[in-house]
Amino acid sequence: MNLDSAKQLASVFFSDTYLEARQKFLAAAPKARAYPCSIKGPSGEALFTDAAYFGRPDAKKLLVLVSGTHGPEGYCGSAAQLTFLHAKFHEGLPSSTAVLCIHALNCYGFAWDRRVTAEGCDLNRNFVDFSEPLPANPDYEELHQHLVPADTSQEGLRRADAAIAAYGSAHGAQKLREAWTSGQYTRPGGRGYGGKEPTEARRTLERIAMDFDVTARDQVVIIDYHTGLGPYGYGELQCEQPSGLDGYERAVKIFGPSVTSPEVGNSSGVNISGCQDAFWERALGDRHTYIALEFGTFAPNDVRAQNIGRNEAWLFLHRPEDVNSELGRKIRNASKLYFYPQSPDWEEMILWRSHLVHRQAMEALTKRG
Template sequence: MRDEILQDISESFSDTYFKARQKFLELAKSVKSYESPARGPGGEELFTDAAWFGNPDGCHVGVLISATHGVEGYCGSAGQVDWMRGGNASSLGPDQAMLLIHALNPYGFAWNRRVTEEGCDLNRNFVDFSQPLPINPGYDDLADHLVPALISGPEFEASELAIEKFRKENGEVAFQTARKAGQYSYPHGVFFGGFGPSHSRFTLERISDDFSLKSRDQVVIVDAHTGLGPFGYGELQTEQPSGLAGYERALAMFGRSVTSPDLGTSSSVAIRGCVDEFWQRLLDERHIYVALEFGTFDPENGRRVLREDHWLAKNPDADPDLARAIRLRLREHYDPRSEDWREMILWRSRQVHRQMAEGLRSSG
């Protein structure tokens, strides 16, 4: 049994976006590819790929998404490859289908960054840009400190003291909300939601149209993420756009491990412009959305690696050895390359995919 899952790890996980895409394309039977305007580190073409399994007219559809946050795609891609390798398509009923969306943010996946080529956090990019953009006064107070001009020396230390002061005066929830909820004013800052829809957002909208998802009776979305929560644990997070009704639908399908920011049970703060805003507008009560969030290392390490990544983006002429170290630290935070972590990811992914399949069958 142990040797079998270690082999599955080797077959499912990849070292680069390009190897992950190759595995996906080799296993998927019917793929529609969406080219990105961005290019890879060596000038390579980048794609989001969508593969459909089951009845083209199926009314009950499962959707597995990888790489909403780019570098987090190693985990989600492995789950998709493992699903295909396991022959799960053969268990789909006559009125069911599965849609696998590989590398929704191919730029971030290829470059080992969380952001899109526009520099925005895709999971903060689904606000209605025709309306006034959300404000984040806490981020305004901390903007110059969350991504300081220098990442060492007295100026850096002063920024850390300013952050510590904010946390003490306002509390940890207020700090995490200020930092993570989403901001729409600082394009070089962390958790920037953009000044308009990103190309990856348009890609998701095109995929939805091309596969007629709006016409389905039920769509269940599992969006794989990493970096938040206990090491290796896969938390099923619902989001605020679906509200408590969406939480109850997810609870009925996936059980009591489901969490909600509305109830304060999620390890994530409530965020603005998340992908679930798209699904809520498209399908309302006909959808269930969960972010399958796999924990890695402590939150302060996450704050450090994101700060360095955004600093490096603002300083492309930084010392090459320092730049390399920054990229490696960010990659390791969001994709720990250890067998124990990867084994936990495959086990939990299989469980969640099975629960999704059982829920689709009971509805079909």
């Protein structure tokens, strides 16, 4: 890929809607298997998660590429998957290695420009073991009515902002961030809600893993594309807490010292409950290496970041009848633009970094020994 082609390819790989992204993916992977969603899109269209497998069914090494865990972050993830296919990494694979592309895992959120699933759950907080007691987050309880205030008048928002600021002053910025991002299981419709049972999107991932016999592999590398944290356009390679330091060290061997982890203390993310890595850890243990390829958009303290999550949660919690109204579309579009800036420089950075990470993963999986 050269500089000129990267700029041209950005317009080819990025899409303006979920349907456009799906059409492009299916054009590149026409034999993909479709997994339907029970909920329709904003225009009544059918929604699907699509899984495309390349290589021998019995390959012992597997690369898994996952897009759309968080709805509108799927615009980036879909483009990255198309970059992988355009580079033809999936062609001429050795018998030992296969590739599985999972497109639009949370297809509902992708189509509706919502980070959450149809059940209102943050999918990346939903992979807990629901047979065990759910993680507690008492700090979120204290903040919930301010993070998703029913009163969105100017005075109501002023009071909510003042309460959040007071909490931050009393407990520190890091504690505040952990309170509303680490996950909670008591307030449906609230921020970071992980649910009370597996979501449809989680069940879809579990079914895909079973259909393609993922747990039979000796080595599995998972790249899960995300946006919204870190410096603008930079792709941070984040490990998650379920893999621990061993998972971090496995990732460093593949991707180098730019890998981060909340366990180490060098990540822009925090430890979260029920993240997707928990699923892979339970299924594969030390046979897997998981990274969230997190591309920054705007600063977390940007007023857009604070208002977008609040407005979206308020809309679907307090005004569900307006989700397709002019107001609803305005709120949803703001979410889309925050997680997908639609700027040529940002898009080009995503393609370059994704290509590098893909190459590193494939070199690690296809090397001898």
